[in-house]
Structures are given as C-alpha cells and as structure tokens.
Amino acid sequence: MAHEPILSGIGLSKSFGPIEVLHAVDVDVRPGEVHALVGENGAGKSTLMKLLSGYHQPNAGEVVLDGRPVRFPDSNAAEAAGIVLIHQELNLVPDLTVEENVFLGREPHRFGLVDRGAARRATAELLATLRTEVPVTRRVRDLSVSQAQMVEIAKAVSREVRVLCMDEPTDVLTGRETEVLFDLVRRLTADGVAILYVSHKLDEIMTIADRVTILRDGHKIGTFDVGDLTPAEMARRMVGRELADMYPPKPAVPDDAPVALEIEGLDVPGFVHGASLRVRRGEVLGIAGLVGAGRTELFEGALGLRPAHGSVRKDGRPVRWRHPEDAKLDRVAYLTEDRKAKGLLLGKNLRENVVLQSLERFARPFVHLRAEQQALEGAVEEFDVRVARLDVEAGALSGGNQQKIVLAKLMLTEPDVVILDEPTRGIDVGTKRQIYFYVGELLAKGVAVVLISSELPEVLGLAHRVVVMHDGAITGTLDGAGLDEETVMAYATGLRRDPPPATLESPRVHT
Amino acid sequence: MSTPETVAAPSWRARLRRVPWQQLTPLAGLVLLVIVGSLMHPAFLTSTNLFNVLTRSAFIGIIAVGGTFVIIGGGIDLSVGSMAAFLSGAMILLMNALYGGTISPVGVVLIGVGLVLGSGLLAGAANGLAITRGRIEPFIVTLGTLGIFRSLVTYLADGGTISLNFALRGVYRPVFYGSFLGVPIPVWAFAVVAVLGAILLHRTRFGRYVRAIGSNQEVARYAAIRVARVRTLTYVIQGLCVAIAVVLYVPRLGSASASTGILWELEAIAAVIIGGTALKGGSGHIWGTVVGAIMLSLIGNVLNLTSAISEYLNGTVQGLIIIGAVFLQRGRQGR
Numbered sequence: 001m002a003h004e005p006i007l008s009g010i011g012l013s014k015s016f017g018p019i020e021v022l023h024a025v026d027v028d029v030r031p032g033e034v035h036a037l038v039g040e041n042g043a044g045k046s047t048l049m050k051l052l053s054g055y056h057q058p059n060a061g062e063v064v065l066d067g068r069p070v071r072f073p074d075s076n077a078a079e080a081a082g083i084v085l086i087h088q089e090l091n092l093v094p095d096l097t098v099e100e101n102v103f104l105g106r107e108p109h110r111f112g113l114v115d116r117g118a119a120r121r122a123t124a125e126l127l128a129t130l131r132t133e134v135p136v137t138r139r140v141r142d143l144s145v146s147q148a149q150m151v152e153i154a155k156a157v158s159r160e161v162r163v164l165c166m167d168e169p170t171d172v173l174t175g176r177e178t179e180v181l182f183d184l185v186r187r188l189t190a191d192g193v194a195i196l197y198v199s200h201k202l203d204e205i206m207t208i209a210d211r212v213t214i215l216r217d218g219h220k221i222g223t224f225d226v227g228d229l230t231p232a233e234m235a236r237r238m239v240g241r242e243l244a245d246m247y248p249p250k251p252a253v254p255d256d257a258p259v260a261l262e263i264e265g266l267d268v269p270g271f272v273h274g275a276s277l278r279v280r281r282g283e284v285l286g287i288a289g290l291v292g293a294g295r296t297e298l299f300e301g302a303l304g305l306r307p308a309h310g311s312v313r314k315d316g317r318p319v320r321w322r323h324p325e326d327a328k329l330d331r332v333a334y335l336t337e338d339r340k341a342k343g344l345l346l347g348k349n350l351r352e353n354v355v356l357q358s359l360e361r362f363a364r365p366f367v368h369l370r371a372e373q374q375a376l377e378g379a380v381e382e383f384d385v386r387v388a389r390l391d392v393e394a395g396a397l398s399g400g401n402q403q404k405i406v407l408a409k410l411m412l413t414e415p416d417v418v419i420l421d422e423p424t425r426g427i428d429v430g431t432k433r434q435i436y437f438y439v440g441e442l443l444a445k446g447v448a449v450v451l452i453s454s455e456l457p458e459v460l461g462l463a464h465r466v467v468v469m470h471d472g473a474i475t476g477t478l479d480g481a482g483l484d485e486e487t488v489m490a491y492a493t494g495l496r497r498d499p500p501p502a503t504l505e506s507p508r509v510h511t
Numbered sequence: 512m513s514t515p516e517t518v519a520a521p522s523w524r525a526r527l528r529r530v531p532w533q534q535l536t537p538l539a540g541l542v543l544l545v546i547v548g549s550l551m552h553p554a555f556l557t558s559t560n561l562f563n564v565l566t567r568s569a570f571i572g573i574i575a576v577g578g579t580f581v582i583i584g585g586g587i588d589l590s591v592g593s594m595a596a597f598l599s600g601a602m603i604l605l606m607n608a609l610y611g612g613t614i615s616p617v618g619v620v621l622i623g624v625g626l627v628l629g630s631g632l633l634a635g636a637a638n639g640l641a642i643t644r645g646r647i648e649p650f651i652v653t654l655g656t657l658g659i660f661r662s663l664v665t666y667l668a669d670g671g672t673i674s675l676n677f678a679l680r681g682v683y684r685p686v687f688y689g690s691f692l693g694v695p696i697p698v699w700a701f702a703v704v705a706v707l708g709a710i711l712l713h714r715t716r717f718g719r720y721v722r723a724i725g726s727n728q729e730v731a732r733y734a735a736i737r738v739a740r741v742r743t744l745t746y747v748i749q750g751l752c753v754a755i756a757v758v759l760y761v762p763r764l765g766s767a768s769a770s771t772g773i774l775w776e777l778e779a780i781a782a783v784i785i786g787g788t789a790l791k792g793g794s795g796h797i798w799g800t801v802v803g804a805i806m807l808s809l810i811g812n813v814l815n816l817t818s819a820i821s822e823y824l825n826g827t828v829q830g831l832i833i834i835g836a837v838f839l840q841r842g843r844q845g846r
C-alpha cells in the first residue's frame with residue numbers, strides 16, 4: 001500500500017507496577033485500512049490501544065502521528081488529534097440520556113446555553129445512520145447492552161475522527177448490528193479513516209480487516225495481510241501451538257439419564273410466556289435465539305433472580321426458588337452474561353471474588369484466608385487464569401481472565417446443574433476451547449449443562465438438543481445432531497415455529 | 512482499567528505505594544492531635560484526662576461501630592441520635608414505673624437494660640425493613656425516623672425533662688462512673704463492642720457479605736447472597752449499638768429530654784468517615800472508626816484545655832477535620 005501510516009507505535013512497552021505486560025511492540029495504521037489486533041486474553045491488545053490513544057503512557061517507545069513523535073498526556077489530547085478509543089467495557093453515564101452522553105463535555109452552545117435541539121438532531125441523525133432505533137431522550141440505564149454499544153459508537157464517530165480504535169465492539173452486538181457496524185466501518189475507511197480493531201471472533205477479522213497484528217504474552221508475533229492467513233493459522237500463531245478440534249466429543253446421553261431440571265409453563269412477566277424445557281444429567285441443552293428473545297430472563301426467572309411463575313422441578317422434585325440462594329442450595333448455578341455489573345466485584349481482590357458464592361465452605365464460622373487463597377490458586381490453575389500477581393483487583397484483569405474468575409466462582413459451589421449465559425463472550429479461541437472441554441468434563445461427571453449463547457457454532461458444537469426462542473416464547477426444541485445454522489435461525493427469527501410440545505408427560509392442571 | 516496510569520515508578524516507590532496509606536491517615540491524625548494536645552497543656556497527658564476523653568468517646572464510638580456496618584453496606588442511618596434520646600426517655604420512664612413494687616432496684620435496672628437492648632434491636636429492624644422490604648432510600652427512611660423518635664421523646668417528656676428516680680440512680684451510677692482494673696466501665700464497653708464488631712466485620716461471612724453488598728449489590732445478589740436480609744441486619748446492629756450507648760448514657764445524667772443526643776448522628780457518621788470508611792460503601796475498618804471517634808472527642812478536649820480557640824468553636828474544628836479527612840482520602844484514591 002502506498003499510504004504512509006497515520007499513527008504508529010514504535011517499540012512500545014508498558015509496565016503495571018513491576019510487571020511489564022507489553023514488550024517493545026511496533027504497530028502502524030494507514031489511512032483507509034482496518035488493522036486488526038488479535039491475541040489471547042491478557043496478550044496486551046487493550047493496553048496497546050490505550051497507549052496509542054492517550055489512556056496510558058508508555059514506559060518505553062514512542063507514538064508517532066503523521067511522521068512526528070507525539071505524546072498524549074491524556075485521552076482528551078489524543079481525541080483532539082482525532083484518535084478515539086471505544087472501550088472494551090461500556091463507558092457511558094447510565095443516568096444521562098443518549099443525547100447527553102453523545103455530546104458529554106462538548107455540548108453545542110447557543111446564546112451561552114446548551115443547544116438541546118441541535119444536540120438532539122445531531123444524535124438522532126447519527127443513530128439513524130447506525131440504524132439504531134432508540135429515542136435520544138432515553139436514559140442509557142434503560143438501554144440494552146447492544147443498544148448502549150451502538151450509542152458508544154455513535155459518540156465516537158460524532159467527532160472528527162482520523163483513527164478509530166475499537167476494542168471488541170461486537171462482543172455484545174447482535175448479528176444485524178454487527179452488519180450495521182461493518183457498513184459503518186466500510187464508509188469510514190472509504191473516507192480515509194484508519195481503524196484499529198480488536199476482536200476474538202476470527203471470522204469477523206477475515207471479513208473486515210486488511211492487516212492483522214498478532215500479539216502473544218505482550219510480544220508482537222508479526223503483522224500479516226489478512227489474505228495470507230487462514231483463521232486456523234491465525235489461531236495457531238496466537239496461542240503458539242496447534243489447536244486441535246475446538247469441541248470435545250459429544251458423548252450420547254444415556255437413555256436412562258434422569259431429568260435434572262424441568263421447567264414447565266414458566267412466565268416471566270414482560271419477557272417470557274409459557275416456556276417449558278428439560279435438561280438431563282450429562283446433557284448440554286443449548287438455548288439459541290436473537291438478543292432480546294428472553295433467554296436470560298427465562299432462567300433468571302426460574303432461579304428467583306426476577307419475578308416469575310410456573311412450575312420448576314429439580315431431580316423430579318417440585319421446587320419454588322424465591323431467591324438465588326434457594327437454587328444454590330439445590331445445587332443449581334447461573335453464570336451471568338454481564339460479568340462487569342453482575343459477576344465481579346471489580347474493586348475487590350481475586351480471592352474475595354472467587355469465594356464469594358461459596359463462602360459458607362470457607363467461613364465456619366470465621367473466614368479462613370489461607371483456605372480461600374488455596375481455592376484461588378486452585379481456580380487459577382484449573383481455569384488457566386493468566387495473571388502475574390494474585391493480589392490484584394478483579395478489575396485489573398483482562399476481560400477473558402475476568403470471565404474465568406466468574407466461572408471459577410460459580411463452580412466452587414459444586415453445582416450439578418449449570419446454566420452458562422454467553423460463557424465465551426470476550427474470550428480468546430484457546431480459552432474458548434478450554435471452556436468447551438471443561439463443559440465436556442462436567443458432562444462426564446453427570447452435570448446437566450444449559451448453554452445460552454449467541455454464537456451458533458458453539459451451540460451446535462456442544463449441545464445435544466437446542467431450544468430456540470423468539471420474542472419470549474420457545475419456537476422449537478431441536479435435536480442437536482445434524483442441526484445447521486439456517487434451521488436454528490429460521491426458528492430464532494420466528495419464521496418457523498413448532499406447536500408447543502405435548503411431550504412433557506404430566507399435563508398441566510389449570511386452576 | 513480505564514484510569515490513566517502514571518508512569519511506572521522504580522521499585523522502592525512501588526513498594527511505598529503498596530503501604531495502605533489511606534488506612535493509616537486516621538491514625539496519623541490521632542498521633543498528631545496527641546502531640547499538639549500535650550504541647551499545649553501539661554494536664555493533657557495525664558491518665559485521668561485521657562480516660563476522661565475515652566469515656567466521652569464511648570457513646571459516639573459505640574454508635575459509630577454500628578454505623579460502620581451500615582455505611583459499608585451502602586446505607587446510612589440518620590436516626591441514631593433521636594433513637595438514643597427516645598430509648599433513654601422510655602427506659603427512665605419504665606424504670607421509674609417499676610420502682611417501688613416487688614422488684615428490687617437492681618432488678619428494675621436489669622429489666623430496663625434488657626428492654627432497651629430489645630427496643631434498640633426492634634428500632635433498627637424497623638429502619639432496616641422499611642429500607643429493604645419497602646424499597647425506600649435509607650436517607651429518607653432514617654430522616655423520617657429521626658423526626659419520629661425525636662418527637663416521641665419530646666412527647667414522653669411533655670416538653671421537659673424525664674428524670675430517673677434517685678434511689679435507682681444510686682444503683683445504676685456505677686455503670687457509667689465505676690471502673691474495672693482502673694479502666695472506666697464505658698471504656699471497657701467501647702473496647703468490647705469494637706472488638707466484637709471488628710471480628711464480625713472482618714472475620715465472618717456476614718462481614719464479607721456486607722462489604723460485597725456495599726461494593727455492588729447486584730453482584731452480591733447474583734452470588735446468591737441474601738442481600739435484603741444482610742442489609743436489614745446492618746440496621747439491627749446499628750440499633751443494638753445505639754441501645755448499648757443508651758445503657759451507658761442514662762446513668763451519666765440520670766435524665767433525658769428533647770435535646771438528648773442532638774447531632775449524635777453527625778458525630779457518629781463523622782467518626783466512621785474519618786476512620787477511612789468509604790461513604791459510598793464497600794470498604795472500611797472498625798479500628799478506623801474507633802480512631803475517628805477518639806479523635807472527635809480529643810478535639811473537644813484540646814479546645815477545652817487550651818484557650819487558643821473558644822470551645823464553642825468545637826463544631827467548626829470538627830467539621831473542618833471531617834472535610835479534610837475526606838479530601839485526603841479522595842486524593843489518595845487518585846481521582
């Protein structure tokens with residue numbers, strides 16, 4: 001390519017305390033290109049982006065803009081130069097409206113007052129180009145995560161942007177929103193904007209990126225033209241070894257395997273109506289559907305995390321879980337899809353986080369710090385958490401490693417039914433594979449697994465049966481063998497719909 | 512993760528940074544006050560004076576131990592001063608009514624103490640349940656009960672003063688004025704409450720849950736913690752602590768009136784905050800609160816002993832120190 005790079009980093013290193021997490025990395029972005037950064041969790045992708053956009057200062061090396069070394073004392077300075085970062089974690093103010101967030105700190109003024117009208121019009125236009133239908137006067141608190149992400153993107157492109165850094169932007173987006181985002185990316189690059197793009201979804205990178213830089217443990221492995229690599233080669237270079245099959249073998253569920261969890265006619269007001277399903281020991285039940293179909297709410301309702309009515313049976317015994325603790329005592333555990341807001345105490349250390357849900361095992365009656373520490377060390381080992389020091393706050397971990405801590409916390413309660421809600425969101429391929437094989441081990445132990453996921457390949461790769469939801473109702477329960485994505489999507493979009501199954505033996509008694 | 516990091520420091524600096532300065536600030540303040548005090552007046556460093564200071568700090572200190580639980584749990588209790596006044600008044604009336612019957616004076620006092628402790632629990636539970644079951648902001652609920660308790664004591668006293676029967680005073684007096692092994696009883700009580708509070712907060716499941724809830728209630732709920740129950744219990748503990756303070760306070764003056772316990776809520780919250788507990792909840796230490804309570808009463812004492820500043824300005828100095836303490840904490844948190 002003939003273009004000179006707009007922005008480059010030369011020999012960038014970064015340490016947090018005594019630990020260097022990025023070692024002399026070179027990277028450059030050219031106008032009009034999409035440059036992807038890939039690497040395992042904790043490889044330093046977010047850190048590299050933050051160095052380039054003024055959020056962190058490098059310990060060595062320099063940032064070069066238009067051929068001249070620059071130093072951005074903070075992110076505002078970088079934004080003034082047209083370098084904007086969209087964070088991995090949402091960075092909006094929940095109690096402000098969409099419009100107030102988009103123009104936060106640079107509100108248009110007229111006669112000395114904020115020009116609400118102008119700000120609203122501009123925001124509405126931006127959102128229209130992003131085909132995101134949210135009222136500009138709605139509070140961000142009341143948006144879904146994917147809507148909030150679109151607002152975040154709108155906010156970023158509302159400025160004069162020359163280099164747009166996006167850290168796992170599609171993590172929380174639906175397929176359609178991802179398409180919209182890619183359209184936007186193509187428009188921006190056509191205008192000469194450079195895009196730096198982090199994602200764990202390698203197929204996305206194949207679709208959208210021109211070049212890719214691979215990081216491993218803070219070292220740069222190389223920069224390649226995307227056309228020169230297959231996803232498998234990319235994955236191999238990321239993890240430094242050959243990745244065999246992504247999914248464990250799917251052992252057949254024994255015919256006599258008892259039903260572990262059975263939900264019948266569950267209503268979650270406003271979200272789900274009349275949902276019935278069952279999962280047996282040693283079985284993975286996949287839950288597919290579009291974002292907003294009510295998959296999360298269905299299980300939150302069943303587990304006492306939100307109001308619901310209907311019948312639930314655990315191991316054949318009718319149960320009534322009014323509070324998550326009731327479900328925990330019946331050895332049912334739910335992994336939240338929202339690890340930042342519901343899964344982790346970001347300001348607390350790893351030890352306190354990992355034992356939080358099973359504290360009764362460590363405090364009899366007094367907390368036993370050494371046992372907790374051992375539990376943490378065991379979890380770090382078992383889930384392969386990549387962290388240099390164990391005494392850091394949970395918020396200092398990279399996204400994928402945070403997810404492993406949440407999973408470890410859940411498994412310390414020794415559940416025999418686990419409900420995993422988007423368990424691989426923001427997780428690198430190598431770790432995904434570890435989690436899939438971990439699910440395989442759970443099955444061998446006779447655990448029943450419910451897998452809620454928007455990633456169809458993993459649902460198809462793991463699930464014995466797939467329940468598909470559309471608009472708060474179950475549209476079909478499909479046999480996992482020989483199932484393909486098109487069929488699932490037909491049910492997920494409501495194009496196909498099976499009659500409500502009459503297969504559940506006990507007829508409902510209406511009172 | 513989004514906080515801008517300063518350039519990494521050489522290792523000695525990194526090590527210095529790992530010292531929990533923030534937790535040591537209150538202690539440093541206390542040491543400073545003692546030094547200032549002893550320089551300003553020779554009588555300051557006598558054991559009589561210091562025990563006097565500690566005894567005075569016991570009321571606020573004990574209440575503040577309860578307040579530490581409430582605040583770490585993400586709540587606030589503004590009603591403690593009025594609650595103390597109401598419990599004092601009710602206790603005196605009850606003991607006076609029982610006196611002269613078949614029960615011995617000691618028995619009367621014991622019944623009074625038992626009833627105050629029970630009522631403290633109930634009053635705290637009322638606050639807690641209104642907040643958790645009624646889903647009302649703690650600030651609003653306890654502002655309401657602040658008014659209610661205050662008016663109840665005024666009503667009981669009929670606008671005047673409720674005085675304890677003289678014979679009972681004689682029996683009850685030692686609880687405040689007596690001492691054990693040379694240390695005044697209220698100081699013992701303060702120490703015991705603080706130690707029990709510290710064990711509960713730092714060494715038990717309950718304490719861990721309180722901190723988890725204060726740092727993120729949703730995370731706690733998803734971790735199968737009974738959030739409402741734990742939060743309610745923090746207010747119950749607060750009520751019990753107020754009752755203990757009342758048990759020590761009544762024999763001091765032998766009376767209660769509409770002005771009993773005025774502004775105690777401010778002093779108690781101040782002690783908690785000076786002690787390094789985050790007002791937004793999630794983290795804090797009982798020993799910090801103890802230091803905070805002692806500091807507040809030391810300030811009064813130093814002003815009393817010296818004539819540099821009028822003792823009427825006690826409130827001003829305390830206020831400045833509270834604001835200063837929070838400012839220092841903020842600075843340390845780096846934002």
Ligand SMILES: Nc1ncnc2c1ncn2[C@@H]1O[C@H](COP(=O)(O)OP(=O)(O)OP(=O)(O)O)[C@@H](O)[C@H]1O
Pocket residue numbers: 016021039040041042043044045046047048088386387388392396397398399400401426428512
């Ligand atoms: N503020 C911080 N303090 C201490 N360590 C940090 C901090 N931020 C990041 N790290 C560490 O730096 C390393 C790189 O983290 P980074 O967030 O850049 O990884 P990543 O490649 O973006 O991972 P992921 O794919 O999980 O998002 C990790 O080991 C992480 O624990």
Ligand SMILES: [Mg+2]
Pocket residue numbers: 045046047088167398399
């Ligand atoms: Mg990252």
